[in-house]
Amino acid sequence: MLSIGDLSRKTGVKVPTIRYYEQMKLVTAPERSEGNQRRYSIVELERLTFIKHARDLGLKIDAIRELLDLSAHPEQPCADANRIAEDHLAATRDRIAQLQRLEAELVRITEGCHGDSIKDCYVIQSLSDHALCQDGH
Amino acid sequence: MLSIGDLSRKTGVKVPTIRYYEQMKLVTAPERSEGNQRRYSIVELERLTFIKHARDLGLKIDAIRELLDLSAHPEQPCADANRIAEDHLAATRDRIAQLQRLEAELVRITEGCHGDSIKDCYVIQSLSDHALCQDGH
DNA sequence: TTTTGTACCTATAGTTACTATAGATATTAG
DNA sequence: CTAATATCTATAGTAACTATAGGTACAAAA
Ligand SMILES: [Zn+2]
Ligand SMILES: [Zn+2]
Ligand SMILES: [Zn+2]
Ligand SMILES: [Zn+2]
Numbered sequence A, B: 001m002l003s004i005g006d007l008s009r010k011t012g013v014k015v016p017t018i019r020y021y022e023q024m025k026l027v028t029a030p031e032r033s034e035g036n037q038r039r040y041s042i043v044e045l046e047r048l049t050f051i052k053h054a055r056d057l058g059l060k061i062d063a064i065r066e067l068l069d070l071s072a073h074p075e076q077p078c079a080d081a082n083r084i085a086e087d088h089l090a091a092t093r094d095r096i097a098q099l100q101r102l103e104a105e106l107v108r109i110t111e112g113c114h115g116d117s118i119k120d121c122y123v124i125q126s127l128s129d130h131a132l133c134q135d136g137h
Numbered sequence C: 001t002t003t004t005g006t007a008c009c010t011a012t013a014g015t016t017a018c019t020a021t022a023g024a025t026a027t028t029a030g
Numbered sequence D: 001c002t003a004a005t006a007t008c009t010a011t012a013g014t015a016a017c018t019a020t021a022g023g024t025a026c027a028a029a030a
Helices: A005-010 A015-023 A042-056 A061-070 A079-112 A122-128 B002-011 B016-023 B042-057 B061-071 B078-110 B123-130
Strands: none
Touching: A005 A015, A005 A042, A015 A042, A042 A061, A042 B002, A042 B123, A061 A079, A061 B123, A079 A122, A079 B078, A079 B123, A122 B042, A122 B061, A122 B078, B002 B016, B002 B042, B016 B042, B061 B078, B078 B123
16 A cells, blocks of 8 residues: 555655645545555556656646546546547647747847847837737738 | 727726726826816727737736836836746646646546446546546646 | 554645635716 | 616635645654
């Protein structure tokens, strides 16, 4: 049996985060020691490893909950699991595209600044006036 | 004089957000009407326009506060303003790079799924096992 | 076996940047 | 003048944690 600290070290999920996941019912409340401390088994280690990996890939808690529910029914078709992953991929791509537009504006803005005084600074001017921008964020 | 609703329409910042910015001292408390409603002038319209644009470009409230402080001193050199913009550009690029790594993994994961049952689903398997991944997020 | 140091417990509040709600008051158009 | 809309304050909710306080459990050394 693993203490919450052991589980934390093995998964890379911080101790308070593990407790938070328990509150959010992402992980079920584990057994307790005589002194009321949490004791985990391999099942819970695997579940938390799954959660950690999904979070690292940027999936939201709700999506992870759905995926965990799905994986409890091994004989069911996996269309829903795939859809969740595809949706997240699409959202990730949208976010990248948006950040790239911002990047382009920020390049333009920083390159326009030649270290003058604030009143002549292109950074400040650009922030004051969106008309100077090339796209519509 | 503009009501808070007028200011909201002209800047695209929602009414509760304007009040929130006042609380956060990003904008100073404006004059009030006889009936205690906020009344704004052009100065405040310009300041909020600046804030909106900076937020749209992804700058954090603290960075915007610094930029506003700087722009109150027109004769000072603009090195700090440029540094804030450059830092934000660097952070934006880091975020893009990270999201692109996630994107690559998500492509691999979704393409590996061929619509079988959950127990054979590559989406579920990939989430369970980071060793299948190509990089280290 | 006792001490000591770390780990653990619960409950609560703080983080970021808002958004939503409720219940009361102000303003404006007809 | 009345009705509709806008505004007011205060408070709570959002996502996903993180930090803190005050107290208890556990494990290894003395
Ligand atoms: Zn400059
Ligand atoms: Zn712009
Ligand atoms: Zn599949
Ligand atoms: Zn991975």
